[in-house]
Amino acid sequence: MSIYSDIGLSTTESVASSASAATKKMGNYNLTQTDFLSLLTTELAFQDPTNPTDNNEMVAQLSQISTVDGINNLNTTVSGLSDVVTSQQALMVSGLVGQSVLLDKNTGYSSGTGFAGVVNTGDAGASNIVISVLDQSGAVVYQAEADGTYEGNVPFAWDGTDGNGNQLPAGYYTIMSNGFINGESQALGSQVYGKVQSVVLGSGSSGTTLNVEGLGSVTLGEVLEVAS
Secondary structure, X not given: OOHHHHOOOOOHHHHHHHHHHHHHHHOOOOOXXXXXXXXXXXXXXXXXXXXXXOHHHHHHHHHHHHHHHHHHHHHHHXXXXXXXXXXXXXXXXXXXXXXXXXXXXXXXXXXXXOEEEEEEOOOOOEEEEEEEEEOOOOOEEEEEEEEEEEOOEEEEEEOOEOOOOOEOOOEEEEEEEEEEEOOEXXXXXXXXXXXXXXXXOOEOOEOOEEEEOOOXXXXXXXXXXXXX
């Protein structure tokens, strides 16, 4: 017993004891900033005049609750931004369905109408470029030549026919290219376009993927260009 209880006042210890009992009774109850300030006000109102609350300790407590509240608000804001980014990404990638995307592959899929792509000549450029289309057995089924000198990526389009104009069956065909660089014949890199059939949005650690006709699933990072 103390002098304060004798005259009907509560001490800091009794207030803390009551708060502890109430917390146990309520179970897992998360204090809000308002609850914290209410408890702090009560503590100040019933503090022991002979042993008042230390100012530095009170400031530290206020700083801690402000920090926690700020982190909670930041988490809410970041969560909201994440939802916005996800929605924008969904809108963006959904627009790719039906479009052709350039992939770092030299083998494309023809549904009977061929496909397009680019030949990489680099900054130095190449002349007298020869583009060959090979079937799955490795046989050359079509060949085209481009006279003159070209730099950078040179576009090409194959209509899915052989050298005699006959339509070739659907399947996988490989592009092989070469040209003259500084007077020497060299192999050139090739990349092909594929048609996006559907999109699978990523979640968690998995990224968004595109289902490309005949070429399967590719990630957004594998897309070099979207056909205009």
